[in-house]
Amino acid sequence: MARRFTDAIGLLNDLLDRFEAGAASPIAHPDYAAFSSVVAADVFLKQIRIAESAGAVSIGWGRGPKRYQVAHVRLASAEILYRYLDRTPASRIAEDAAARLVAGVALHESLKNSGSQIAEVWARGKTWHGFGSSDVDTLRHAFVLAQAILDNKHLDVDYKTFSRRTVGHSKILERIEGAVVRLLSGIMDFPPGARPREALRAIGLERFAPPLLIAGKIDLDGADLSGISPHYLGITPKEADRVRFREPPAYVLTIENFASFNRHIAEADPGRLGTTMYVGGYPSLATQQALRTIAGLVSEQTPIFHWSDIDPDGTWIFHTIERAVDRPIRPHLMSVEVAERLGQVPFKKSAPARCPPNSGIAALAVYLAEDGAKTLEQEELDPVLPDLH
Secondary structure: OOOEEOOHHHHHHHHHHHHHOOOOOOEEEEOHHHOOOHHHHHHHHHHHHHHHHOOOEEEEEOOHHHOOOEEEEEEOOHHHHHHHHOOOOHHHHHHHHHHHHHOOOOOOHHHHHHHHHHHHHHHOOOOEOOEOHHHHHHHHHHHHHHHHHHOOOOOOOEHHHHHHHHHOOOOHHHHHHHHHHHHHOOOOOOOOOOOHHHHHHHOOOEOOOOOEEEEOOEEEOOEOOOOOOOOOEEEOHHHHHHEEEOOOOOOEEEEOOHHHHHHHHHHHOOOOOOEEEEOOOOOOHHHHHHHHHHHOOOOOOOOEEEEOOEOHHHHHHHHHHHHHHOOOOEEOOOOHHHHHHHOEOOOOOOOOOOOOOOOOOHHHHHHHOOOOOOEEOHHHOOOOOOOOO
16 A cells, blocks of 8 residues: 655655665655645755755656646655754664673673574664563563573572562563563473463463472372371472372373363372372473372382373473473373374464373374374363273
């Protein structure tokens, strides 16, 4: 659609905006129907003629009865028009902003490349995920925070403490966590489709670690719980080394969904044949470490299972737990057969976890990568005991 203006300076700036966006010879048009008066139209024409005489633009005139009207205005020389409008080119603004963006910060090579890519975007007069060149100081915080995460300075601290120690402001990370995750996404392995806060939690950065919920015939070091038989026990992940098994569990099962966790321990295993744990969606780094600790308390012959949604996120969670416990685990109610029988083809397809062929979830990951693969939320299934054979 043709761009039409009643303000000459606005028209001239629009030509430069589109030139910076990549148009070689942008054109704009007067909006004769919108001029408030003949005088306003004359003022508009006078300003355009001055820009033409300076060599900044060329004027295309109408034909026939409209031969004395300006039909369009075309950019002739961006360099002259910048001077005429006393406007700094976006490329120069971007160059200065990009230098400020990474000045004095020792960055990972990928972050340096991101800085260069952002500068290119700014040079075209565009924004990078909502951040323009005028936001350089805020975006610089994102680079500093991202580098601090790569340096493992985020471990064992909460959101606000990490943000305050790193950039001097306790709330900055909450405001720009999306930018931080985007900068790190090509370097670190984040869950597919995770929101920024979930992605950061998966690598160990969270407000405070959620409790680990565990059901089974267990005690805590120094505390005999056999007399009270709790429905389940909630502990901080760092207390996992205090867990003691009253008797060896027949299985260990981790569950992604809270409703499925509650249903399993109430309906499928009320006698606590096994030990069941709720991992809360994408397992945080603290939760992963706790699972590793508890897996180390059971024998190699005790099977470990995981139950998630049958979808790409579910495969990522499964493989994350598999790597965390560093031993084979089996999928529970997560199979191609269940997907084909009860699932539906999703509206939007995403990539499953990248996992080796010997992973317990490899077959499902291969299936989910195929066109027409079906997905299924675990709440759709009634809980059953894992197959121990």
